[in-house]
Amino acid sequence: MNYTFNIDKEFDLIAIGRACIDLNANEYNRPMEETMTFTKYVGGSPANVAIGSAKLGLKVGFIGKLADDQHGRFIERYMREAGVDTSNMVIDQEGHKTGLAFTEIKSPEECSILMYRDNVADLHLAPSEVDEEYLKKSKILLVSGTALAKSPSREAVLKAVSLAKRNDVKVVFELDYRPYTWNSIEETSVYYSLVAEQSDILIGTRDEYDVMENTEKGTNEEIVGNLFKHSSDLVVIKHGVEGSYAYAKSGKVFKAKSYKTKVLKTFGAGDSYASAFLYALVRGKGIESALKFGSASASIVVSKHSSSEAMPVAEEIEGLIAERV
C-alpha cells in the first residue's frame, strides 16, 4: 500500500527541532564514571533524521537554532556537507549554548544518555523564525516531540504545524520523548496529544505512546483508535528488537521484524529507523517496504559507534533486506 505526497514540492522533508552534539564513549562496556574519552558527532534526534534522509538521497532542510560558538559552527557545517539545507538554521544572539549528549555503553543492552540541556539554544527557536515560504516548499514537516518541551520552541513548532496544514505539507510527528526535558508526564501528554491530533503520520515506541496517552499500559489498538478520530492516517509503533507495526486508517496493519546484528549500542535505532522509513515512503516503495527499510537501517546503526555518522546509504539497506529474505 502506497502513501502519497504532493510531488510538486521541492523539498522532500524539512525537520524542526534540535541539532546538538553527541559525545559517544570510546571505551565500551564501562560505566561513564570510568570512561575517559569520547568521540564527537552531530546529534539531536531531528538532526540525525535529517542527516540520515539526506544521505539516502532525499532533499532535506532544517529549521532550528544554533549556538553562536564553535559547536554551533561545527553542526552547521557538518549538516550542510551531509546535504542538508541549513539556510533556515538561525544563530542564537543571546549566548545560549549547544545541547550535549554523553553516551554510556555499559553493555550492548545497557546504554544510557546523560544530557546537558539547560537553557540550550535549540529551545529558544522563536515562532518568528519559522518561515512559511520555506516550509511550504516541503512534502513533509518532521516534528520532534522534544521541541515541544519549552517555550518559545514550543510555539515555534505549533506555528510550523499550522503552516504545514495550511500549505499541504504532511506533518510527521516523531514522538522522541526525553523525560529530563519535561516537568511532568501530564505536561508532555497535553502537548503530545495536541500535535498528534494534527499529524498525518506518527512514529514512536510503545512506551512513548503510553506517555502521550498518560497511561501505563495502553494497547496498540487503543492508541490507533484514538488517533484515527483526528488527522492521522498512518501510525507506526516500534517494539524494539521485537519489530514494528504500521497501522493505516484503511484498517490495514503491517508488521516488520527487526534484523539481527551484532549490537554495539542501542541508541541511534529510532532516528535511523525514521530516516529510512520516510525515505522509502517518499520514494513510493509502499508501507510494508518502508517498515523494512526502517528496521534494516536501525540494525546497521546499532552495530556502529555513532547515530549521525553511521547512517547508511540506500545500497547498504537494500543489501541487508535482500540478504535476509
Ligand SMILES: Nc1ncnc2c1ncn2[C@@H]1O[C@H](COP(=O)(O)OP(=O)(O)O)[C@@H](O)[C@H]1O
Ligand atoms: N537490538 C536490536 N537489533 C536490531 N535492530 C534493532 C534493535 N533494537 C532496535 N532495533 C530496530 O530499531 C527499531 C527502533 O528501535 P526502538 O528501540 O523501538 O526505538 P527507539 O530507538 O526510538 O527507542 C526497531 O523497530 C527495530 O527494527
Ligand SMILES: O=C(O)C[C@@H](O)[C@H](O)C(=O)COP(=O)(O)O
Ligand atoms: O537526540 C538526542 O539528543 C541524542 C541523539 O543524538 C542520540 O544519538 C540518541 O539518543 C539517538 O537515539 P534514538 O533517538 O533512539 O535514535
